[in-house]
Amino acid sequence: MSILVDEKTQVIVQGITGREGSFHTAQMIAYGTQVVGGVTPGKGGEWSNGKPVFDTVASALDATGANTSIIYVNAPYATDAIYEAIDAEIPLIVCVTEGIPLVDMLKVYAYLRQNHVSRLIGPNCPGVLTPGQSKVGIIPGFIAQRGDVGVVSRSGSLTYDVVYRMTQVGIGQSSIVGIGGDPIIGTSFVDVLEMFEDDPETNRVVLIGEIGGRAEIDAANFIRARMTKPVFACIVGTSAPEHTRMGHAGAIVVEHETSAALKIEALRGAGVIVADDPDELVDLLQ
Amino acid sequence: MYLHEYQSKQYFARFGIQTPPGKIAETEQEAFNAAAEFGVPVVVNAQALDHQRVFRLASTPDQARAIAADILAMTISGVRVGTVLIEPAVAVSAEYFLGIYGDRGSSWLMIASPEGGRDIIEIEREHPQTLCRETIKPFLGVLEFQARNLASGLNLPREQWNAFTQIAQNLYRCAVACDAIRAEINPLSFTANGDLIALGGKLVIDDNALFRQTELASIRDVKAEPQSVVAARAAGISYVHLSGTIGCVVSGAGLGMATLDMLARHNAAGSSLLDLGGDIQRDKISAALRLILPEAQSVLFNIFADKTSCIEVARELLAAFSTIQAALPLVIRLAGRDAEAGRAALEAANLPLLSTAATTYEAVEAVSKGGGHVDFSG
Numbered sequence: 001m002s003i004l005v006d007e008k009t010q011v012i013v014q015g016i017t018g019r020e021g022s023f024h025t026a027q028m029i030a031y032g033t034q035v036v037g038g039v040t041p042g043k044g045g046e047w048s049n050g051k052p053v054f055d056t057v058a059s060a061l062d063a064t065g066a067n068t069s070i071i072y073v074n075a076p077y078a079t080d081a082i083y084e085a086i087d088a089e090i091p092l093i094v095c096v097t098e099g100i101p102l103v104d105m106l107k108v109y110a111y112l113r114q115n116h117v118s119r120l121i122g123p124n125c126p127g128v129l130t131p132g133q134s135k136v137g138i139i140p141g142f143i144a145q146r147g148d149v150g151v152v153s154r155s156g157s158l159t160y161d162v163v164y165r166m167t168q169v170g171i172g173q174s175s176i177v178g179i180g181g182d183p184i185i186g187t188s189f190v191d192v193l194e195m196f197e198d199d200p201e202t203n204r205v206v207l208i209g210e211i212g213g214r215a216e217i218d219a220a221n222f223i224r225a226r227m228t229k230p231v232f233a234c235i236v237g238t239s240a241p242e243h244t245r246m247g248h249a250g251a252i253v254v255e256h257e258t259s260a261a262l263k264i265e266a267l268r269g270a271g272v273i274v275a276d277d278p279d280e281l282v283d284l285l286q
Numbered sequence: 287m288y289l290h291e292y293q294s295k296q297y298f299a300r301f302g303i304q305t306p307p308g309k310i311a312e313t314e315q316e317a318f319n320a321a322a323e324f325g326v327p328v329v330v331n332a333q334a335l336d337h338q339r340v341f342r343l344a345s346t347p348d349q350a351r352a353i354a355a356d357i358l359a360m361t362i363s364g365v366r367v368g369t370v371l372i373e374p375a376v377a378v379s380a381e382y383f384l385g386i387y388g389d390r391g392s393s394w395l396m397i398a399s400p401e402g403g404r405d406i407i408e409i410e411r412e413h414p415q416t417l418c419r420e421t422i423k424p425f426l427g428v429l430e431f432q433a434r435n436l437a438s439g440l441n442l443p444r445e446q447w448n449a450f451t452q453i454a455q456n457l458y459r460c461a462v463a464c465d466a467i468r469a470e471i472n473p474l475s476f477t478a479n480g481d482l483i484a485l486g487g488k489l490v491i492d493d494n495a496l497f498r499q500t501e502l503a504s505i506r507d508v509k510a511e512p513q514s515v516v517a518a519r520a521a522g523i524s525y526v527h528l529s530g531t532i533g534c535v536v537s538g539a540g541l542g543m544a545t546l547d548m549l550a551r552h553n554a555a556g557s558s559l560l561d562l563g564g565d566i567q568r569d570k571i572s573a574a575l576r577l578i579l580p581e582a583q584s585v586l587f588n589i590f591a592d593k594t595s596c597i598e599v600a601r602e603l604l605a606a607f608s609t610i611q612a613a614l615p616l617v618i619r620l621a622g623r624d625a626e627a628g629r630a631a632l633e634a635a636n637l638p639l640l641s642t643a644a645t646t647y648e649a650v651e652a653v654s655k656g657g658g659h660v661d662f663s664g
Contacts, residue, residue: 075494075497076497076498099494100494101465101492101494101495101498102388102465102467102492102494102495103388103424103462103465103492103495106388106392106393106394106424107424107425109392109393109424110392110393110423110424110425113392138592140592140593140622140623142623143592143622153540154540155538155539155540155541155543156538156540157536157537157538157539157540157541157542157590157592158538158540158541158544159540160538160590160592160622161541161544161590161621161646164590164621164622165645181539181540183388183389184388184392208540210540210543211543234544236540236543236544236547237543237547238547238550239543239546239547239549239550239555240543240546241528241529276547276551277544277547277548277551277646277647278544278646279548279645279646279647
């Protein structure tokens with residue numbers, strides 16, 4: 001089992017001939033991901049990383065039967081790539097691209113809600129990795145090891161840090177999901193928690209959150225109401241001055257109710273074991 | 287990207303929102319001339335990015351000159367005020383707040399309050415019961431009933447509802463067209479003549495959209511920004527100024543926040559946070575060090591190498607250090623592929639004030655004690 005991706009996942013790469021797309025396609029193939037083709041408008045018929053390139057997502061799906069798309073298209077063109085994938089009704093779309101304008105993502109989000117086929121992960125996210133089976137995105141393969149802990153995070157750098165330390169102390173992962181640091185993202189903590197709760201191979205869940213937004217409060221409410229599996233969490237940004245943007249477009253303390261302290265309180269109230277920092281998070285899992 | 291108030295109001299006017307006539311002045315003489323031309327009284331308004339309004343009323347051109355001289359000598363948020371906005375004073379009977387935000391949830395959020403003239407944060411804190419909210423759908427825009435909901439929430443006279451609806455719809459159109467993540471008319475004033483007019487305003491433009499907002503990008507006032515912010519942007523580094531003593535350079539925003547939190551628990555604090563992202567190469571590291579050195583007493587690097595190996599990162603770090611003249615404690619935490627070899631490479635360089643760490647905790651412990659294991663014996 002695992003969630004979202006496994007050894008049967010068949011992936012097309014939108015932006016396969018670009019610098020990032022080409023580099024990460026090679027990494028995904030090396031990890032064992034079933035990359036079945038790619039899309040670059042105007043380069044249909046060519047080959048890239050040993051995979052056929054198509055002009056459109058629809059023709060790529062017809063020819064390959066892929067069920068997942070990974071998007072490495074530059075920000076100015078990324079939302080067009082997402083719409084194309086949604087219209088082709090691909091079940092899973094992962095968008096790594098960072099720097100997509102908010103105005104564009106607000107529309108994508110509204111459009112996604114009218115289309116009940118596709119799930120979007122990201123944008124501005126490292127993607128999904130199921131250790132030993134499939135990597136769809138840019139999470140480095142060497143940090144992960146097969147196990148029973150599901151990991152979900154808004155921050156790429158912290159995901160890598162925490163997962164690698166888990167692996168070094170012998171705690172493996174069922175799946176690792178980076179949902180992205182932008183204000184508007186396709187898949188929330190709650191969506192991923194629900195999947196981990198239903199996944200027989202996941203026995204515990206790690207949630208890494210941060211200041212800004214309400215996603216961790218929503219997660220706390222979901223955990224209290226629905227989760228039976230133990231959840232371990234860490235919220236970063238407790239020391240951030242109010243109203244300071246901390247790097248992610250997402251991480252800004254705008255309202256009082258979304259400060260790190262209140263998120264921690266909400267999670268503890270829902271029975272989550274909350275660590276002071278990512279180092280302690282790994283200690284608590286042992 | 288922040289716009290000045292006068293710039294924001296120029297965009298409001300383009301989208302059909304009434305604003306007072308105004309002239310900007312960069313010298314006291316220009317302020318005098320503008321006041322003489324408009325006729326007194328005039329409002330002399332400091333133009334500072336991302337700051338609450340600072341303005342005074344002048345009842346003669348000479349007074350406008352004196353006030354402008356005062357304001358142009360002011361420093362707001364560490365930056366000298368370079369521009370004042372001169373506008374004829376308007377008699378008003380009520381002041382409202384109207385703003386629209388690209389909301390984190392899923393859509394636009396329009397907020398109105400009768401507590402105009404105050405900052406939205408202050409209204410939220412002190413008068414939350416006055417806030418009226420409407421969720422604006424991206425494919426529909428501001429619907430008339432939503433504007434009426436806000437107008438009645440403000441207790442606006444019924445004869446003003448149509449005018450208010452126009453303003454709300456125009457503000458939304460302006461925000462979308464300008465890629466604003468935040469657009470505020472504050473105050474939206476009800477004049478003695480019975481008009482609704484945008485006396486104050488603020489537009490914050492989405493940095494991610496500047497590639498297509500070329501006109502807005504071209505009017506950025508870099509003189510009104512701190513030098514460090516301008517330099518960081520040029521180097522492609524995400525930079526946050528803080529109030530502590532330790533310069534923090536990290537390879538990701540989340541890792542950066544975790545580092546600052548851990549410093550705080552050690553009763554230490556960052557002087558600034560610089561996020562290099564995934565590209566850890568020498569020019570970017572040198573640029574980061576040049577930004578940090580004027581304000582830091584020690585430096586902490588917290589890097590997780592995901593794309594390349596730590597050996598490569600160590601090479602880039604040492605190359606960058608060789609370009610910088612400085613003597614202050616430096617603690618480097620390297621994690622990721624070949625971390626031990628990377629740390630060994632750093633230590634082999636024998637830089638007297640440099641120490642390495644395997645975990646964030648170790649690094650924070652070392653740097654908050656005023657530097658690493660500095661070896662004075664050699």
